[in-house]
Every structure is written in structure tokens, then in C-alpha cells.
Amino acid sequence: MPSTDIESYLDHSHLTAADFTAFEQLLAAQRDRRPYTDSDWHLVLSSTGRGGDGRWESTYALFRPGGAFGNPAPDDEAYVRVYFDENGRALPDQPHRPAPVPPFAAELAEHLPGWTVRPSPLAPGRDLAELRSQAWGWGRLPWNTASAPHTALTLTGPNGERLLAVRTGADAPLLVGAARPDNVPAYNPRAVHLPAPVTFPAGAPPAALAAELTTTLGPRCQQAAWQTRASAATHAVEALRRLSTAYIPAPGDPWGHGEIGSFDSQEDRNRAAWPYTETLIDQGLYLVAGIRSAATIEDHLDPAIGPDLRHLNVSETALDRLREVRDGWRDAAASIIGSHPAADRVRMRAEDLRNAEAWACSSRIADGPLTALAKHVAPKIGFPAPDREEQVKAAIARSANVLGQSTPVPVPVSAPLRPDGRHSTR
Template identity: 60%
Template sequence: MSYNDNTSYLDHSHLTPADFTAFEQILAARRDSRPYLDSDWDLILTSHSHTGRTWESTHAIFRPGGAFGTADEVYVRVYFDENGRALPDRPRHPASAQPLTSDLAEQLPGWSVQPCPVSPGRDLAELRHQTWGWGTPPWNIASVPHAALALTGPQGEKLLAVQVSEDAPLLVGAVIPDGFAYTIGAVRPPAPVAFTAGTTPATVASEITKNLAPRYQQAVWHERTGFVTYALANIQDLTTAWIPDPDSPWSYHGEIGSFESEAARNRAAWRGIETLINHGPHVTAGIRAAATIEDHLDPVIGPDLRRLYVTEDALTRLHEIRDGWQAATASIVGTHPEADRLRHRAKDLRNQEAWAHAVRAADGPLPALAAHVTPRIGSPVPDREQQVKAALTRTGRLQGQSAPAPAPPVPPAPAAHRPTR
């Protein structure tokens, strides 16, 4: 078991005061560069964060050792204040409501406004880790802010409002979207907006809806389309790299490398497939929402929009395949060779079944359609009825309006009367 972001750490409720005392003593010994062996815990790593000379956070990861050592490795993550005192995780009780909560909720119809847990240690560390585009957040893991609110918008916007002290400015900025394991450095999320203490909630709400929310939507869209476009291009490359030897199904060479088998190609595609599963449905939904009636009537874009359902079906099947694989592997218990063989076999079957659907998605119009609607992301969605009327007007088929009736034919002039003689 390796200690990384996916590691499950031991809950602090299983620890005793003596454990936290040991953590503090071990950290102090590490700071003073002296040995400390009188403990049932081993220090695995420490991390200190500073901005210039200003301390921001300290955490350490410990593992039971000595008498507590077991065959199964268990890790504990502990946060410390600036003086090296351990900050035990507290049970997560609902955060207390603040006056600003109801005031902002009243001014932001359709939004969820919820206070954030702000206990020193894990709560404040997670609050810092959620920020997107803040640079260095103005609070550390030991200083509890005066107010901290999570704002969730109707289009999936995720913002954070923090006021460090009662007289400090209220900062409102972006939060990393759900499902983002990482972000693309080239995409610039909106910078936090500072409101002086005493700014009315109506002013804050207006800035959020008119500027922050649209810019957030645009940044998330660029992230998602970047992920999806790269994943589709990678799958396309894998299809061109697949050149089987007619005499052997186990030998191929291509522009981006060679594979020992079809299974190896399918394994190489899985990371891109997971990206499609996580972000593709958001992109197709965004295209559907931004497409206009005129797009459907357009001779270039219209056919691509009519083919989008093929991509949506492929994404649905990929999601079902991943769900089925997760359910199957969850039923395989143990670490014996037979269990490992079954897990490996389940993964190969997953990759094999997913490959054909991934190719369907890669052959579809998703990148072109995403690029077409990108300039509209973050703009108000026009009324559907107005879209219809505008489209029909431009095509000369406005309902209820008939072409002007042709002028009645002019009767021929009567023949001139010729007097008789």
C-alpha cells in the first residue's frame, strides 16, 4: 500500500491522547535533527508550506511500527499548527449558519449557499486544497476564518466565499469542479473578487451572476473540452498504430509505438476512456444546451448535431462497462494468485469491450461541435421560442406570415372604337 491521494488514512477517533503526544515528539525530533526511537509510530514523511516567511501548513504521515506493526500497512495523516501541536480531526458536525448565508441565498435564487466546516486541521486544509485560481489563500490550517460559504450554482458553478475576519474583505473565488483529478495549467480560472466589509449582499450576488459565474463556466468548459479532445485524439492514434502482422496476431507496429497484443492496445486506451466517461457527458450536454435552431438547419453543423446521439450512446455504454467491471472486481476477495488472475482477466475483458465503443466516440463529431459552441459558453441561453422565430425568419418561413398575394392580372385594354363611315 503506497501513501498517495488514494490512500485511506486511519480515522483519528481510533487514536489516543498518547498517540498525538508521540506525533508531536517525533515531529519535534525531526525538526531538531535528532533521533527519536521511543515510539510505536514511524514517521514516513513531512510536508511544510510557507509563503516567503509566512507559515501556511504542516502535515505528516505516520505508520504503526514496533509493537503495533502489522502485515497490512496502515497510515495516519496528522496536521500540526505552527508550533508543532497536533490538530486532531474532529467529527464532522453541520457547520453553524452565519448571517451572510441567508442574505446571499435570498439574493441568489437557484443557488445553494451552505456554510463550510472550518475546524483547524483537515477542514481548513481541504478548504485550501479546493481553491482554484486563488494563488495563496489568505488563511492557514490553524486560523479559523470569520465566515466560509460554499456556493453552488444552477449550471454547476462552484464558488467559495471566505472572510478571514469580521473587518476583512469578503473574497469570492472558484473551486475545483467535481470530478477533476487535475487541471490544465493553460486554462485560467477567474481570479477571486474582493468585496470590502459592509458590501451589500445584493452587490455581491450581482457580481457573481454577471461576471464570476460566466467566467467559471467558460474555464470549466475549456478544461473539459481539453480533456476530451486529447483523449479522443489518443484513441484515434491508437487505431492508426494498430497494424497487425497477417501471419501473427501478436505483432504490430505503428506511428506511436508497437504493442505485444491487442490487449496491450486496449490497456493503453483505458486512461483516455476513463476521461471520456468522466467528462464526455458534460460536453455533450453543453453542446445540446448551446445549440440553436439555426445550427440544426445549418447544412454544415446540422448533420453533425444529428450524429451526436451516436457519441452519447457510446459514452453511455462505456459508463455501463466501467460500472459492471467495478461490481465484478468488488466480488473478488483475497490476495491469492487465483484472485489476482480473476482481477486481471476482468480488466482485460473490460478493456476489450470498451475499445469498440471508444472508437465510435473517436469517430464522432464531438470535437468539432464543442469548438463550434465554445464562444457561447457563459452567455445567457436565448429563449427557445425566440430561437425558432429568428431561425424561421432567416429562412423565410416565419409561421403565420404568408407571401404577399400576386397582383391581379390587368385586363387587356378594350380595342379602340373605330367610327364607321
């Protein structure tokens, strides 16, 4: 199967009509549970998705060059992914061409300063499957991988919020809902509240639509993305903390146990930790940026939160190092050719080195304030940041009240703030 880190699929432009005929025949044989082999291709797996009402939505299959009796592919991770319609006909990928911008989309963009409005390609197969994967918490979708909607737009806001707008017909209402943000993990429906798609009449003025998106739907999408990222990071941190208590026997001392059991070696423990470390790599920098943006002057002056904010740079530095470790490992893995035993040993050694360095960095994040700060600022995500001068005034007033002072200590509100939340003296 393709690697979970880097998936490589063959380009459909290199395939012939005979190849697609073979794909259809192999899939049909699997559906009918009858034997069928092809000298050029081998069916690895197939998947058919259906909605809650049993209606067909999508079918795809992975094929490997070489066939059941042919020579194996030179690269064991070279596969071709093919989508099929409900009747089992292959849907070859088409070259991406710039989708035309509907007049409505151009007018909507004028009322959304700072946003991008991009039409989505709607070719049957991969394009429509990708469009389906973007819909976040929509429930039943008004299109499938073989039947496209009339129009689809992806709207991206200045704060990372993403929306998907779909119109099934030329005069149909516009359906707008959340679009899955980049690198967002799978979410727990009980912990994340995704906004339901909103339907706008066909003649809704773009200005009214833009106002609804920027004041209601967009902020709700930001909150849902934050909940998802914070939940994933918290789960990863908790798992890393548990792994840190696992028992690893010293040489000559094979007995003992930890809170979560034992590992035969540090390499085994580090290997178990890597998936959680990758979650931190993917989500951590989003959380750091959000915390810095949402934290107020009061937070920096608060003795319960301020020290954590001043130590956030430790987590940020560790996250940057983890990205370097992963990028370096990927470059090294790409240079290892073949699947013979010697190459496999080199890959395993490279992974062990990656895991060892990653463990040291990830433990600093697990022991740091990242997830606690993410929880603290969560209620502020999606709302406009208060005016900086007003933040300073409010913080000084509260400090004066706590100290029992009759008048606040004068501090120039125009003084710039350093990253640790203190005022610069210049």
C-alpha cells in the same frame, strides 16, 4: 500506496492520543533525518506545501498500521492521513458539525434565487485543507491548514457554477473567487482563463454582491470549467486516436510498427488507453449536457453542425456504458480480498476485461463529434440561452436569405422540437 481509483483512509475516531504522539515522533524523526521506529505505525510519505514567498501553508503525512517491525495491516490499502501544524503537532480530524449560517449569508441567499449558500466547516486540519483545495486559481490564500478564516461560504449556481466567499475577520472585506467544480481535472493555465478573486467592502449590500456574482463572476467560472473539461476531453480523444494507430503484432508476425510505436498485445494497448477513457467518463457527460443546453435552433439547422448534433446521442450512449463498466469493475475489485498471488491474478484479469470493453466504447467517442461540438458551443457557455421562439424566427430568416426567398417560409414557432433539432409534426 492507496489505489488511484479508490482511496481508503482510517477514521480518526478510532485513534488514540498515543497514536497521534507516534505520528508526531515519526514525522519529527523524518524531518531531523534521524532513525526512529514505532511498533504500531509506519510513515509512508509526508508533504509540506509552501507559497511562492516560502511561507508554510500545509503539512500532511500518510501512515500505515503495522509499523516497521510489526505485523502488516490486514488491508494493504488501509492508511491514515494526518495534517500537522507548522510546528509538527498533529491536527486530529473532528466530527463534521453543521456550520452556523451567518446572517449575511442568509440575506445573500435571498438575492440569489436558484443558488445554494452553504457555510464551510473550519476545523483545523482536513476541513481547512479541503477548503484550500476548493479555491481555484486564487494564488496566495489568506488561510492555511492550522489557521482558519472567520467565515467561508460555498455558493453553487443553477448552471453548475461554484464560488467560494471568504472573510478573514468579522469586519474584513469579503473575498469571492472561483471554486473548483466537481471532477474538474488539472488545467493548463495557458488554455484556461480563471477569473481573479474579487474583493467586496465589508458593508457591500448583498443585492449588489448578488448582481455581480450572477452577471460577471458566475459566468466566468462556467467558462473556465468548460474550457478545462473540453481541454481534458480533447487531450484524451487525441491520445485514444493515436493509440488506435499503434502496431499490435499478429501471432507469428512480431515485426512492424505504428505511428506511436508498438504494443506486445491488445491487452497492453487497452491498459494504456484506460486513463484517457476515465477522463472521458469524468468529463464527457458534463460536455454532452452543456452542448445540448447551449446549442441553438440555428445550430440544428446548420448543415455543418446539425449532423453532429444528431449523432451526439451515440457518444452519450457510449459514455453511459463506460460508467457501467467502471462501476461494475469497482464492485468486483472491492470483493477481491487480500494481496496474495491468486488475488492479484484475479484483479489483473478483471482489469483486462474492463479495459477491453472500455476500448470498444471509447473508440466510438474518439471517432464522434463530442470535442468538436464542445469547441463550437464554448463561446456560448455562461451566457443566457436566447428565447426559443426568437431562435426559430432568426433561423428561418437566415434560411430564407440563403435561398434568396423574398419572404420566409411560415413555420409555427410554438411547434416543439425533437432532440434531433427538427420540428414535431403533431
